[in-house]
Amino acid sequence: MKHARYPFRFLLEFVVAGIAAAGAIAMQWSRLDRISSREIDPVRAERQAEIQLELLERSPTLGFDNLVADWVFLQYLQYFGDEEARQQTGCDLSDRYFELVTQRDPRFLNSYMFISSGVSYCQGKPEKTIELLDRGIEAISPAMHDRAFILPLFQALDRFLLLNDIEGAIASYELAANWAKEARFTSAAERYDRTAQYLRDDPNSVEALFIGWQEVYRNAIDDSVRQRAITELESLGARVERQPNGEIRFVLPESATN
Numbered sequence: 001m002k003h004a005r006y007p008f009r010f011l012l013e014f015v016v017a018g019i020a021a022a023g024a025i026a027m028q029w030s031r032l033d034r035i036s037s038r039e040i041d042p043v044r045a046e047r048q049a050e051i052q053l054e055l056l057e058r059s060p061t062l063g064f065d066n067l068v069a070d071w072v073f074l075q076y077l078q079y080f081g082d083e084e085a086r087q088q089t090g091c092d093l094s095d096r097y098f099e100l101v102t103q104r105d106p107r108f109l110n111s112y113m114f115i116s117s118g119v120s121y122c123q124g125k126p127e128k129t130i131e132l133l134d135r136g137i138e139a140i141s142p143a144m145h146d147r148a149f150i151l152p153l154f155q156a157l158d159r160f161l162l163l164n165d166i167e168g169a170i171a172s173y174e175l176a177a178n179w180a181k182e183a184r185f186t187s188a189a190e191r192y193d194r195t196a197q198y199l200r201d202d203p204n205s206v207e208a209l210f211i212g213w214q215e216v217y218r219n220a221i222d223d224s225v226r227q228r229a230i231t232e233l234e235s236l237g238a239r240v241e242r243q244p245n246g247e248i249r250f251v252l253p254e255s256a257t258n
Contacts, residue, residue: 042085046093049079053096061104069105072097080118080222094118095128102132106139109148116154117222126162130155137175142182149179153192153215161212161232166203170196210236210252217250 052075061068076097080086098119101111112133120126136151156172159165173196180189191211198208210233217229230240230248239251 042088045085046089049093053093056100065104069101069108072100073111091118091122094123095125098132102135106135109140109145112136112151114221116158117220117225120158120162121225126158129158142179146183149176149183152176152179157212157215166199170199206236206257210238214250
Protein backbone atom coordinates (compact mmCIF):
# COMPACT_ATOMS: atom_id res chain seq x y z
CA MET A 1 0.00 0.00 0.00
CA LYS A 2 2.93 2.34 0.72
CA HIS A 3 4.25 2.05 -2.84
CA ALA A 4 0.78 2.58 -4.31
CA ARG A 5 0.73 6.11 -2.90
CA TYR A 6 3.81 7.27 -4.82
CA PRO A 7 2.11 7.65 -8.24
CA PHE A 8 -0.64 9.65 -6.60
CA ARG A 9 1.89 11.82 -4.76
CA PHE A 10 3.80 12.44 -7.99
CA LEU A 11 0.58 13.36 -9.79
CA LEU A 12 -0.44 15.65 -6.93
CA GLU A 13 2.93 17.43 -6.96
CA PHE A 14 2.71 17.83 -10.74
CA VAL A 15 -0.77 19.34 -10.53
CA VAL A 16 0.26 21.65 -7.67
CA ALA A 17 3.29 22.83 -9.65
CA GLY A 18 1.07 23.51 -12.64
CA ILE A 19 -1.42 25.47 -10.55
CA ALA A 20 1.41 27.46 -9.01
CA ALA A 21 2.88 28.27 -12.42
CA ALA A 22 -0.48 29.24 -13.87
CA GLY A 23 -1.26 31.26 -10.75
CA ALA A 24 2.00 33.18 -10.90
CA ILE A 25 1.43 34.11 -14.51
CA ALA A 26 -2.24 34.92 -13.82
CA MET A 27 -1.32 37.27 -10.95
CA GLN A 28 1.14 39.19 -13.09
CA TRP A 29 -1.22 39.19 -16.06
CA SER A 30 -4.22 40.40 -14.03
CA ARG A 31 -2.11 43.17 -12.53
CA LEU A 32 -1.14 44.31 -16.00
CA ASP A 33 -4.74 43.98 -17.17
CA ARG A 34 -5.91 46.24 -14.34
CA ILE A 35 -3.39 48.83 -15.45
CA SER A 36 -4.54 48.43 -19.06
CA SER A 37 -8.18 48.87 -18.13
CA ARG A 38 -7.37 52.29 -16.72
CA GLU A 39 -5.53 53.37 -19.84
CA ILE A 40 -7.82 54.82 -22.46
CA ASP A 41 -4.99 55.93 -24.74
CA PRO A 42 -4.49 53.15 -27.39
CA VAL A 43 -0.79 53.98 -27.58
CA ARG A 44 -0.38 53.25 -23.87
CA ALA A 45 -2.51 50.13 -24.20
CA GLU A 46 -0.25 48.96 -27.04
CA ARG A 47 2.80 49.44 -24.84
CA GLN A 48 1.09 47.52 -22.04
CA ALA A 49 0.37 44.63 -24.39
CA GLU A 50 4.02 44.66 -25.41
CA ILE A 51 5.05 44.41 -21.73
CA GLN A 52 2.68 41.46 -21.30
CA LEU A 53 4.33 39.70 -24.24
CA GLU A 54 7.80 40.40 -22.89
CA LEU A 55 6.73 38.90 -19.57
CA LEU A 56 5.49 35.72 -21.21
CA GLU A 57 8.55 35.46 -23.44
CA ARG A 58 10.73 35.34 -20.31
CA SER A 59 8.45 33.34 -18.00
CA PRO A 60 9.07 29.59 -17.52
CA THR A 61 6.12 27.38 -18.46
CA LEU A 62 7.07 24.37 -16.29
CA GLY A 63 5.77 22.06 -19.00
CA PHE A 64 2.45 23.88 -19.45
CA ASP A 65 3.29 25.13 -22.93
CA ASN A 66 -0.15 24.35 -24.35
CA LEU A 67 -1.85 26.29 -21.57
CA VAL A 68 0.35 29.32 -22.24
CA ALA A 69 -0.29 29.05 -26.00
CA ASP A 70 -4.06 29.02 -25.41
CA TRP A 71 -3.77 32.00 -23.09
CA VAL A 72 -1.67 34.07 -25.50
CA PHE A 73 -4.02 33.24 -28.37
CA LEU A 74 -7.04 34.45 -26.37
CA GLN A 75 -5.15 37.64 -25.57
CA TYR A 76 -4.41 38.08 -29.27
CA LEU A 77 -8.08 37.78 -30.15
CA GLN A 78 -8.82 40.54 -27.67
CA TYR A 79 -5.98 42.65 -29.09
CA PHE A 80 -6.91 42.15 -32.75
CA GLY A 81 -10.63 42.52 -32.06
CA ASP A 82 -10.18 46.04 -30.68
CA GLU A 83 -10.85 47.68 -34.05
CA GLU A 84 -10.73 51.24 -32.74
CA ALA A 85 -7.28 50.73 -31.22
CA ARG A 86 -5.97 48.91 -34.30
CA GLN A 87 -7.03 51.81 -36.50
CA GLN A 88 -4.88 54.10 -34.37
CA THR A 89 -1.85 51.95 -33.60
CA GLY A 90 -1.91 49.24 -36.27
CA CYS A 91 -1.17 45.55 -35.71
CA ASP A 92 2.54 45.72 -34.92
CA LEU A 93 2.35 43.09 -32.19
CA SER A 94 0.56 40.42 -34.24
CA ASP A 95 3.70 38.53 -35.22
CA ARG A 96 4.94 38.50 -31.62
CA TYR A 97 1.69 36.97 -30.38
CA PHE A 98 1.88 34.22 -33.01
CA GLU A 99 5.59 33.69 -32.45
CA LEU A 100 4.74 32.79 -28.86
CA VAL A 101 1.68 30.70 -29.73
CA THR A 102 3.43 28.63 -32.40
CA GLN A 103 6.57 28.18 -30.30
CA ARG A 104 4.64 26.97 -27.27
CA ASP A 105 2.21 24.80 -29.23
CA PRO A 106 3.16 24.30 -32.91
CA ARG A 107 0.28 21.82 -33.29
CA PHE A 108 -2.39 24.38 -32.38
CA LEU A 109 -4.00 24.15 -35.83
CA ASN A 110 -6.85 26.63 -35.36
CA SER A 111 -4.48 29.44 -34.39
CA TYR A 112 -2.84 29.33 -37.83
CA MET A 113 -6.10 30.34 -39.46
CA PHE A 114 -5.72 33.84 -37.95
CA ILE A 115 -2.12 34.51 -38.94
CA SER A 116 -2.60 35.78 -42.50
CA SER A 117 -5.24 38.31 -41.46
CA GLY A 118 -3.17 39.71 -38.60
CA VAL A 119 0.38 39.38 -39.89
CA SER A 120 0.14 39.43 -43.71
CA TYR A 121 -2.75 41.79 -44.35
CA CYS A 122 -2.91 44.00 -41.26
CA GLN A 123 0.77 44.08 -40.34
CA GLY A 124 2.08 43.78 -43.90
CA LYS A 125 4.50 40.90 -43.24
CA PRO A 126 3.58 37.95 -45.49
CA GLU A 127 7.14 36.62 -45.26
CA LYS A 128 6.69 36.27 -41.49
CA THR A 129 3.39 34.48 -42.02
CA ILE A 130 5.12 31.93 -44.24
CA GLU A 131 7.79 31.40 -41.58
CA LEU A 132 5.15 30.83 -38.89
CA LEU A 133 3.18 28.48 -41.12
CA ASP A 134 6.36 26.48 -41.75
CA ARG A 135 6.42 25.75 -38.03
CA GLY A 136 2.96 24.22 -38.29
CA ILE A 137 3.75 22.28 -41.47
CA GLU A 138 6.73 20.69 -39.71
CA ALA A 139 4.69 19.76 -36.63
CA ILE A 140 1.31 18.78 -38.11
CA SER A 141 0.32 16.18 -40.70
CA PRO A 142 -2.95 15.04 -42.30
CA ALA A 143 -2.79 11.99 -40.04
CA MET A 144 -3.10 14.31 -37.02
CA HIS A 145 -5.65 16.76 -38.43
CA ASP A 146 -7.72 16.15 -41.54
CA ARG A 147 -7.71 19.91 -42.26
CA ALA A 148 -3.94 20.28 -41.99
CA PHE A 149 -3.93 21.15 -45.71
CA ILE A 150 -5.00 24.70 -44.82
CA LEU A 151 -1.40 25.40 -43.71
CA PRO A 152 0.23 24.98 -47.15
CA LEU A 153 -2.89 26.53 -48.70
CA PHE A 154 -2.41 29.75 -46.72
CA GLN A 155 1.26 29.71 -47.69
CA ALA A 156 0.32 29.33 -51.35
CA LEU A 157 -2.10 32.27 -51.18
CA ASP A 158 0.42 34.59 -49.54
CA ARG A 159 3.21 33.56 -51.89
CA PHE A 160 1.07 34.01 -54.98
CA LEU A 161 -1.19 36.95 -54.16
CA LEU A 162 1.05 39.04 -51.92
CA LEU A 163 4.65 38.13 -52.82
CA ASN A 164 4.35 37.06 -56.48
CA ASP A 165 6.49 34.02 -55.62
CA ILE A 166 5.12 31.76 -58.34
CA GLU A 167 7.46 28.80 -57.86
CA GLY A 168 6.90 28.84 -54.11
CA ALA A 169 3.15 29.12 -54.61
CA ILE A 170 3.11 26.13 -56.97
CA ALA A 171 5.02 24.02 -54.42
CA SER A 172 2.63 25.06 -51.63
CA TYR A 173 -0.46 24.38 -53.75
CA GLU A 174 0.89 20.93 -54.60
CA LEU A 175 1.49 20.15 -50.92
CA ALA A 176 -1.99 21.40 -50.05
CA ALA A 177 -3.44 19.17 -52.79
CA ASN A 178 -1.53 16.11 -51.55
CA TRP A 179 -2.60 16.67 -47.94
CA ALA A 180 -6.21 17.28 -49.01
CA LYS A 181 -6.14 13.99 -50.95
CA GLU A 182 -4.83 12.16 -47.88
CA ALA A 183 -7.72 13.58 -45.87
CA ARG A 184 -10.16 12.74 -48.70
CA PHE A 185 -11.12 16.33 -49.45
CA THR A 186 -11.26 15.44 -53.13
CA SER A 187 -12.81 18.63 -54.51
CA ALA A 188 -10.35 20.82 -52.60
CA ALA A 189 -7.40 18.71 -53.81
CA GLU A 190 -8.58 19.04 -57.42
CA ARG A 191 -8.94 22.81 -57.01
CA TYR A 192 -5.40 23.21 -55.66
CA ASP A 193 -3.93 20.95 -58.37
CA ARG A 194 -5.80 22.96 -60.99
CA THR A 195 -4.53 26.26 -59.58
CA ALA A 196 -0.94 24.98 -59.57
CA GLN A 197 -1.33 24.00 -63.23
CA TYR A 198 -2.76 27.43 -64.11
CA LEU A 199 0.36 29.00 -62.59
CA ARG A 200 2.69 26.66 -64.49
CA ASP A 201 0.96 27.59 -67.73
CA ASP A 202 0.70 31.32 -66.99
CA PRO A 203 2.10 33.12 -63.92
CA ASN A 204 -0.46 35.89 -64.52
CA SER A 205 -3.38 33.50 -64.87
CA VAL A 206 -6.72 35.20 -64.25
CA GLU A 207 -8.19 31.81 -63.34
CA ALA A 208 -5.54 31.30 -60.66
CA LEU A 209 -6.14 34.80 -59.28
CA PHE A 210 -9.89 34.18 -59.28
CA ILE A 211 -9.54 30.92 -57.35
CA GLY A 212 -6.94 32.42 -55.01
CA TRP A 213 -8.96 35.46 -53.97
CA GLN A 214 -12.04 33.28 -53.50
CA GLU A 215 -10.00 31.16 -51.07
CA VAL A 216 -8.97 34.32 -49.24
CA TYR A 217 -12.60 35.37 -49.00
CA ARG A 218 -13.75 31.93 -47.77
CA ASN A 219 -11.07 31.67 -45.10
CA ALA A 220 -10.94 35.30 -43.94
CA ILE A 221 -11.71 35.90 -40.27
CA ASP A 222 -11.60 39.69 -40.64
CA ASP A 223 -14.04 41.93 -42.53
CA SER A 224 -11.26 44.10 -43.97
CA VAL A 225 -9.58 41.06 -45.53
CA ARG A 226 -12.92 39.83 -46.82
CA GLN A 227 -13.55 43.23 -48.42
CA ARG A 228 -10.05 43.21 -49.93
CA ALA A 229 -10.85 39.86 -51.56
CA ILE A 230 -14.13 41.20 -52.98
CA THR A 231 -12.33 44.26 -54.40
CA GLU A 232 -9.66 42.08 -56.03
CA LEU A 233 -12.26 39.73 -57.49
CA GLU A 234 -14.26 42.61 -58.91
CA SER A 235 -11.08 44.02 -60.48
CA LEU A 236 -10.73 40.70 -62.33
CA GLY A 237 -14.21 41.22 -63.79
CA ALA A 238 -16.01 38.85 -61.43
CA ARG A 239 -19.64 39.46 -60.55
CA VAL A 240 -20.73 39.27 -56.94
CA GLU A 241 -24.04 37.47 -56.62
CA ARG A 242 -25.92 37.10 -53.35
CA GLN A 243 -27.71 33.77 -52.99
CA PRO A 244 -31.19 33.35 -51.40
CA ASN A 245 -29.55 31.88 -48.30
CA GLY A 246 -27.48 35.05 -47.91
CA GLU A 247 -24.19 33.58 -49.10
CA ILE A 248 -22.11 35.40 -51.69
CA ARG A 249 -21.13 33.71 -54.95
CA PHE A 250 -18.53 34.97 -57.39
CA VAL A 251 -18.95 34.46 -61.13
CA LEU A 252 -16.13 35.06 -63.61
CA PRO A 253 -17.40 35.70 -67.15
CA GLU A 254 -15.56 33.89 -69.95
CA SER A 255 -14.66 37.27 -71.44
CA ALA A 256 -12.52 38.02 -68.37
CA THR A 257 -10.17 35.13 -69.11
CA ASN A 258 -9.64 35.94 -72.78
